[in-house]
Amino acid sequence: MVDFDVVELAEADHPRPGDNAPDFTRPLVTDEFWEDRTLSTLASEADGPTILVFTPMIGSFVGKYVWDELRDRDWDERAGRVIGVTISTPYAITRFLEDEDCPFAVFSDPTNAVAETYGVAHDLDDMNGLSEPRPAFFALESDLSVQAAWVASEWPEFPDYDDLEGDLGLE
Amino acid sequence: MNASTGRGDGRGGDDRTDPPITFYRLQACPYCERVTRTLQELDLEYRSRFVEPLHSKRDVVKRVAGVRTVPVIVDEDTGVTMAESANIVDYLESTYGDGTETSVGEQPAAADRDASGGDT
Numbered sequence: 001m002v003d004f005d006v007v008e009l010a011e012a013d014h015p016r017p018g019d020n021a022p023d024f025t026r027p028l029v030t031d032e033f034w035e036d037r038t039l040s041t042l043a044s045e046a047d048g049p050t051i052l053v054f055t056p057m058i059g060s061f062v063g064k065y066v067w068d069e070l071r072d073r074d075w076d077e078r079a080g081r082v083i084g085v086t087i088s089t090p091y092a093i094t095r096f097l098e099d100e101d102c103p104f105a106v107f108s109d110p111t112n113a114v115a116e117t118y119g120v121a122h123d124l125d126d127m128n129g130l131s132e133p134r135p136a137f138f139a140l141e142s143d144l145s146v147q148a149a150w151v152a153s154e155w156p157e158f159p160d161y162d163d164l165e166g167d168l169g170l171e
Numbered sequence: 172m173n174a175s176t177g178r179g180d181g182r183g184g185d186d187r188t189d190p191p192i193t194f195y196r197l198q199a200c201p202y203c204e205r206v207t208r209t210l211q212e213l214d215l216e217y218r219s220r221f222v223e224p225l226h227s228k229r230d231v232v233k234r235v236a237g238v239r240t241v242p243v244i245v246d247e248d249t250g251v252t253m254a255e256s257a258n259i260v261d262y263l264e265s266t267y268g269d270g271t272e273t274s275v276g277e278q279p280a281a282a283d284r285d286a287s288g289g290d291t
Contacts, residue, residue, distance in 0.1 A: 027221070032222070032228075032230060032231040033195070033220040033221055033222045033231055034220070034221050035218055035219055035220045035221065036218070036219070041188075090221065091223065094223065094228075
């Protein structure tokens with residue numbers, strides 16, 4: 001462990017298992033294009049639970065580590081659907097997905113309003129006017145009811161991915 | 172979405188309510204905006220897919236339409252996939268219009284209409 005204090009974040013007021021996750025529409029970005037999509041539609045189409053992954057902005061090591069890990073763990077093949085949310089613009093996201101050979105799609109939410117509604121927004125010190133999501137994972141049923149949730153409580157903090165896969169129902 | 176007409180999907184087999192017209196476009200591309208205006212004036216339901224400026228980043232457009240220029244529309248109701256704004260505007264007006272030219276059709280441009288390379 002490092003010999004200084006990792007920053008603790010205030011407790012997040014996020015949807016818990018059994019709650020209904022908020023629905024939203026945002027541009028969903030792939031490595032080829034972006035278009036408005038609605039979470040509830042995507043979840044209802046998915047073959048299995050939808051896992052919603054919040055990360056800090058593209059360019060942060062936190063975001064990169066999360067997506068690298070999920071790619072390396074083949075979550076694209078192991079979950080019904082994995083969808084990201086971050087504040088970056090579609091241009092930044094599409095470039096990132098391409099550069100990292102990342103098979104996921106990510107919602108672009110520059111105002112961070114989606115993270116606000118999920119209770120996982122994080123105001124950055126000395127980045128005035130800029131708020132981003134803290135890392136968070138939600139496993140959602142097709143009707144958006146929450147099966148499982150993990151939200152970072154420290155800055156930085158990453159989940160124990162093996163535990164998380166169990167909680168989220170991944171084999 | 173700019174949905175308003177609720178035109179039927181016409182394609183059985185899934186229960187999605189996707190609009191029949193998919194519109195591949197680029198931000199601030201005048202040719203694309205011209206198609207946008209036509210779609211809106213004809214009150215057509217469509218979904219926009221934004222792509223990047225670099226032609227080399229437009230594999231999806233190439234795959235769908237065989238070209239890397241935008242705009243491109245795919246109309247699932249008619250099976251039509253079409254590039255080039257002048258052609259698209261003509262197609263939309265003749266397919267969905269009431270026979271009168273919309274104001275969009277008043278765009279200058281004999282040259283533009285003839286210019287196969289005119290789009291972005």
